[in-house]
Amino acid sequence: MSIFQDIIDSLMGTGGGAVPATPNSGNVAAQAGAGAGPQAGAVGATNQPATQAMAYAGRRGSNHAPTATCATCGLQSVRFHLGWTFHPNDVPQGTVQLRPGMPAAEPIPANGEIVLDQAAGRGIPQGTRSARLEVNITNGPTYQFDVFFDLPPIHEPAGLKRRLTNLGLYAGIDEYFGGRALWAIRAFKRIHINSYTRNATETEDDNVDGTTALILSNALLAAVQTAHGAHPDDVTAALAVPENLINRQRTAIANAGMFMGLPLRRSSYEAAGATDDKDPVPGSTNAVWGGTANPTATASTPGYEICLGVYDETEGEPPIANRINLPQPVHMLQFALFETGHWVVAGGRANGQTITRFGPAATVGATNAAGGIFASMDGDFGRSTHWGLREFQCSAKLPQAAVEDVTVTEPLYLQRLITLDPSTLFGEAQYGGDVTGTLNADTARAVQDWLDRRYRCPVVIYAAPSRDYLNPATIRENIWRYNDWNTTALRMYAIDRSGAFTIPAVYSGQVMLGGQAISQPVTVGDYSPYTQNARVYGGPRTVGNHIWELDTTEVTPQTTYGTGGYTGAGLTAAQLSTFKVIRAAAHFECLGHYDALNAYDRVTLSFGLCHWTLAVIGHAQATPPPVNQAREMGGLFSFLESQHAATYENTIGRFGLSAQTSWPIAASNGAYTSSVTMPTETGTVLLTGASFATGNNQSGVEDNRYGHTWSVYYRMLMANRTNADLQQALAVFARKRIENILNATVGTGTVADYLTSEKAIAMAYRCHIYTTGFLRNLRRRLATVGASNPIHNQAREELAMDAVEAAAAANAAAHAREIRGWTNLPQNRGLIGVQYNLNLDDPSISGTVNSFDFDAP
Incomplete structure (x- = not known):
């Protein structure tokens, strides 16, 4: 017995007599004999001519074929065209072998047509039900397919689905229309009919209400027939798929393998010098999948x-055309990420231009202001695909997903999301693994399930002139990259259907979008341009009236300690004194509000009471610091993971950011720092990626800009706005900084021996936040003060405050002088017109010696 027969027997059962399962609404008995009638009951409204039905009933290779195999029977003929899923007009170059039928591999003809017939002197033994197809691309990968010789005509549900599967869209081979088949139909329309423009020619409507048949148009069937090849018994009149064959919400979704079961990744991010995964494409056929070349x-x-139709020339049967498209899994992943709303995969775009096309051509859609291109589906697993997949994994960890209504033809993507309620994520649609940016098995299943259920990213960030009335003509929708919108003309808002954050009643309600009432958008902020010494940055910020003016988002005793409201009632003397110092610095750093964030300057992302920073992307120095430089946000992450694990996991950890250094971290110049890492399938890698090299300080700058993206920014913004546990944990970390300043040595003593008033500590604290180098200067100047003034009294306290101002950088020194001049903490209104709700019973901040009472963390 041949090796191939062993394979067949294992797949099909000894003797090869099994037939692929093809439910047919009670017509099971018809499959037993060649003379059985057609599956008319499964076709619904299709009127199939009797002569055609008779011809198909006797045709070899159909699902009415004889059950017995015959070793001495003649040969059946088969022909098929080899192509690509996303380059359908091109022919692969290499060799092909179908076993049985082709004793050896043969070159793929220039026209892509593989023919086994009488003229060629070869064929498939009659009664053969399955085969193995191998396509070996020249200097490229090898594809292996399981093939069944069973292709009903296009007007049977199973026949249509099998053609879509052959075309690389993985609809399945049975006749039931679940979410997978409905997605395959939408994908076919996008690729083959609508030129990657939604609803351009054929509407992508797959409306299924559970009670009526699904009507598939004549145009769709004709286009599928053109793409796949005509079956002599095809009827391309509109096909009505009966309701009993439709089940969109299948709970168990079989893995279609549309990504070929490979762990696709951006390899260069994980290993310096590695080649990113990429698809073979016409003219350049080499590939890397799962980190392995070809x-x-x-x-x-x-x-x-794959299901192919065979024909018997000895019976006078005409040829049956078939097509097999070779999968391009990275292309498919990019297509899927865009379909699920993660448009960061499309690359950059100018001022929020709506991407109406997303295809494999080198240049797709409009050009941006600099003349570059966007929305190119290139098959290379680069930075855009990496970010897109990371963001999908983040979305699949949220409680809910948005659902796109594909039955409507509104021009805005946002409009198609707001017509349907969000759906709670469950089963395979909910991703529980690490946010690695790698297409592992769990992520692949989640992507497929999202496509099947029409799930979309539940957060859509857009630019518009106003939150209160949304004019579709002025919206710039689904913004992702920091510079997708790069002017200050419009503000950024979010439609958030994730269920991850509780929106206060004052910021809830409804607004109008094109005449339709929708949930009131969340104000996010605006784009801020920023240039320093000819270096151009720019990105998100939340300031002024972007801020939620609530006592739950303001730095108050309640948000700092979990008690005391905004009056401070019930705080201990040490808590109140320490709060005043924290609040004094927060007045300048975060405008007195937890939700005053920014991501527009050279340190990527800043938030919190000290505006801890994430990662360097540049510097005014001639030789900038390395982009893997340890920053204080990394230290914060380390502290939170160790000391407030549940809060860390809920707000930061589950989205894939962590500290390189484990807590406890030794303070450096009074601050805790660490580089930030992200997980891979086998460990972790720096935020900047493995490409960072000591000799190239700017290698990885663009990867650090991941912290500039609106999606990362929004998650951090909303966590700071809505998570009381996070706010209190940030306050603990801020107190640790004060502790380190106080404990810094000065001669035989410490800073705490020289700075003893609330004002003096608040001044030093604010200046140290501005630059940690301040502490070295301060210690030196305090030593001088102590040498000439050994007695600690009010006079020396004043001299120590002079030393704080003298040791500080210019901007920080100005703030220190301002604090020194206060009688009370600022209440009522703060910087940049921000409203304060703070109303302390004792708002005074004292410069009197020994007035500071520290509440140590």
């Missing part, structure tokens, strides 16, 4: 096999 990969899985 591997052998299985291109079909159970339930999604």
Whole structure:
């Protein structure tokens, strides 16, 4: 017995007599004999001519074929065209072998047509039900397919689905229309009919209400027939799929293998010098999948096999045309990420231009102001795909997903999301793994399930002139990258259907979008341009009237300690004194509010009471610091993971950011710092990626800009706005900084021996936040003060405050002088017109010696 027969027997059962499962609404008995009638009951409204039905009933290779195999029977003929899923007009170059049928591999003809017939002197033994197809691309990968010789005509549900599967869209081979088949139909329309423009020619309507048949148009069937090849018994009149064959919300979704079961990744991010995964494409056929160059990969899985129609020339049967498209899994991933709303995969775009096309051509859609291109589906697993997949994994960890209404034709993507309620994520649609940016098995299943259920990213950030009335003509929707919108003309808002954050009643309600009432958008902020010494940055910020003016988002005793409201009632003397110092610095750093963030300057992202910073992306110095420089946000992450694990995981950890250094971290110049890492499938890598090299300080700058993206920014913003546990944990970390300043040595003593008033500590604290180098200067100047003034009294306290001002950088010194001049903490209104709700019973801040009472963390 041949090796191939062993394979067939294992797949099909000894003797090869099994037929792929093809439910047919009670017509099971018809499959037993060649003379059985057609599956008219499964076709619904299709009127199939009797002569055609008779012809198909006797045709070899259909699902009415004889059950017995015959070793001495003649040969059946088969022909098929080899193509690509996302380059349908091109022919692969390499060799092909179908076993049985082709004793050896043969070159793929220039026209892509593989023919086994009488003229060629070869064929498939009659009664053969399955085969193995291998396509070996020249200097490229090898594809292996399981093939069934069973292709009903296009007007049977199973026939349509099998053609879509052959075309690389993985609809399945049975006749039931679940979410997978409905997605495949939408994808076919996008690729083959609508030129990657939604609803351009054929509406992508798959409306299924559970009670009526699904009507598939004549135009769709004709286009599928053109793409796949005509079956002599095809009827391309509109096809009505009966309601009993439709089940969009299948709970168990079989893995279609549309990504070929490979762990696709941006390899260069994880290993310096590695080659990113990429697809073979016409004219450049080499590939890397799963980090392996030109591997052998299985291109079909159970339930999604290739199905070909065979014909018997001795019976006068005409040829049956077939097509097999070679999968391009990175292209497919990019297509899927864009479909699920993660448009960061499309690359940059100018001022929020709506991307109406997303295809494989080198240049797709409009050009941006600099003449570059966006929305190119290139098959290379680069930074945009990496960020897109990371963001999908983050979305799949949220409680809910948005659902796109594909039955409507409104021009805005946002409008198609707001017509349907969000859906709670469950089962395979909910991702529980690490945010690695790698297409692992769990992520692949989640992506497929999202496509099947029409799930979309539940947060859409857009630019518009006003939150209260949304004019579709002025909206710039689904903004992702920091510079997708790069002017200050419009503000950024979010429609958030994730269920992850509780929106206060004062910021809830409804507004109008094109005549339709929708949930009131969340104010996010605006774009802030920023240039320093000819270096151009720019990105998100939340300031002024972007801020939620609530006592739950303001730095108050309640948000600092979990008690005391905004009056301070019930705080101990030490708590109140320490709060005043924290609040004094917060007045300048975060405008007295937890939700005053920014991500527009050279340190990527800043938030919190000290505006801890994430990562360097540049510097005014001639030789900038390395982009993997340890920063204080990394120290914060380390502290939170160790000391407030649940809060850290809920707000930061589950989205894939962590500290390189574990807590406890030794303070450096009074601050805790660490580089930030992200997980991979096998460990972690710096935020900047493995490409960072000591000799190239700016290697990885663009990867650090991940912290500039609106999606990362929004998650951090909303966590600071709505998570009381996080706010209190940040306050503990801020107190640790004060402790380190106080404990810094000065001669035989410490800073605490020289700075003893509330004002003096608040001044030093604010200046140290501005630059940690301040502490070295301060210690030196305090030593001088102590040498000439050994007695600690009010006079020396004043001299110590002079030393704080003298040791500080210019901007910080100005703030220190301002604090020194206060009688009370600022209440009522703060900087940049921000409203304060703070109303302390004792708002005074004292410069009197020994007035500071420290509440140590």
